[in-house]
Amino acid sequence: MKPALDYIESRFAHSISLKELSTLSNISPFYFSRYFKKATGVTLTGYIHSTRINKAKQMLISEPFTITEIAEKTGFCDVHYFGRVFRAWTGVAPTTYRNEIARHGTERQ
Numbered sequence: 452m453k454p455a456l457d458y459i460e461s462r463f464a465h466s467i468s469l470k471e472l473s474t475l476s477n478i479s480p481f482y483f484s485r486y487f488k489k490a491t492g493v494t495l496t497g498y499i500h501s502t503r504i505n506k507a508k509q510m511l512i513s514e515p516f517t518i519t520e521i522a523e524k525t526g527f528c529d530v531h532y533f534g535r536v537f538r539a540w541t542g543v544a545p546t547t548y549r550n551e552i553a554r555h556g557t558e559r560q
Contacts, residue, residue, distance in 0.1 A: 511549040
């Protein structure tokens with residue numbers, strides 16, 4: 452599983468497919484999907500979203516990029532979808548997250 456996790460970490464800003472990861476791991480896509488969930492406790496999509504949202508949170512705190520630029524740099528093709536996923540994972544919109552961190556200096560989990 453380590454090669455797949457490393458691959459996700461290094462290519463989070465790009466499209467990542469189940470087929471790519473299963474090929475990298477030399478197992479079928481079906482088995483990879485089941486094994487991934489068993490090994491990590493989350494689905495492949497959930498893991499990729501988590502990785503991307505964590506990178507976005509770092510960028511919102513430390514980079515002057517716009518929300519649209521951050522969405523693109525973290526692998527989201529659509530800024531609205533990025534906003535929905537970000538809100539689902541953090542409980543707030545990206546702009547609110549950025550403003551709260553700037554104002555309070557503490558990160559939301």
